[in-house]
Amino acid sequence: MRTNTTPAPKQVPVINFACPTVQTGLTALIDRLAAAVAEVEKWAPVEDRLSLEFKQSAGPAPKVRGGVTRASKLIREGEPDLDLPSEDWFYHSRDAIEQGRANALAAADTREARAAVKERYAVLLADWDAQEAAYNSRMPRGLAHAKRMVQKAHRAWTAAEVAIVEYEPKTLTQAYELLAYAGMDGKRVFFTPGEEDLKTIMRNAAAALALQGMN
Known part of the structure; x- marks a missing residue:
């Protein structure tokens, strides 16, 4: 039912x-x-x-000079062109330096180029480590x-x-x-x-x- x-x-x-x-x-x-x-x-x-x-x-946090940007010109419609001068650019972390190293090694196509990349970034990493050690010593x-x-x-x-x-x-x-x-x-x-x-x-x-x- x-x-x-x-x-x-x-x-x-x-x-x-x-x-x-x-x-x-x-x-x-x-x-x-x-x-x-x-x-x-x-x-x-x-x-x-x-x-x-x-x-x-x-005081200032660690930063390592990575290179110099190229001078360029910014063309704006209806306005005067804007000249952008070259300037220094910096790495602000160790990870960024290591990533830059990996990218540079991937782009290097010869043994000599890879050796140059390794040498350059060894200097940058040593610079970063020294700055970071000095900075952290004040912690x-x-x-x-x-x-x-x-x-x-x-x-x-x-x-x-x-x-x-x-x-x-x-x-x-x-x-x-x-x-x-x-x-x-x-x-x-x-x-x-x-x-x-x-x-x-x-x-x-x-x-x-x-x-x-x-x-």
């Missing part, structure tokens, strides 16, 4: 990861991630404040400590994320917890796996399902 009664929707259990009833392997990893995030939130503002104070008092201890703490916290954050991605649930409950956590959303969710990470998580959860005879 047909009735107009609508079946009650199934209740989906809600997992409170902040206050777990049973300490599981996943919960321990989530706790590690939360602790790392807390350390970043503690030290990052300190580093930002001290870095700003240091930049305001330390106050508090800022150096804050930088170390932020870097340490970020490493712990990354390690915790990797451990969660590689976590292998053994029961249906653990598989559900893993999938539920990976799918969480919101401003205070700090675990944001990429596509390949999500695939790994789903494979690990599927393995747990198969282990329980649900394949």
Whole structure:
């Protein structure tokens, strides 16, 4: 007999990861991630404040002369031409110098040209390292400590994320917890796996399902 009664929707259990009833392997990893995030939130503002104070008092930051631009003429319709004189240009980071070196080596088509590139950029890198060492020698201890703490916290954050991605649930409950956590959303969710990470998580959860005879 047909009735107009609508079946009650199934209740989906809600997992409170902040206050777990049973300490599981996943919960321990989530706790590690939360602790790392807390350390970043503690030290990052300190580093930002001290870095700003240091930049305001330390003088010019390192920069290495990369070369000279060519003089050129800017032709503007209805207006006089504008002469642009040649001028020095500078590298403002070691990464930029290394990228310039890679580009120059890729463009060099002879052994002699590559040797010249290597020699030139060895000088530029040595110049940068000397300037940076002198600049950092003026850094106050508090800022150096804050930088170390932020870097340490970020490493712990990354390690915790990797451990969660590689976590292998053994029961249906653990598989559900893993999938539920990976799918969480919101401003205070700090675990944001990429596509390949999500695939790994789903494979690990599927393995747990198969282990329980649900394949």
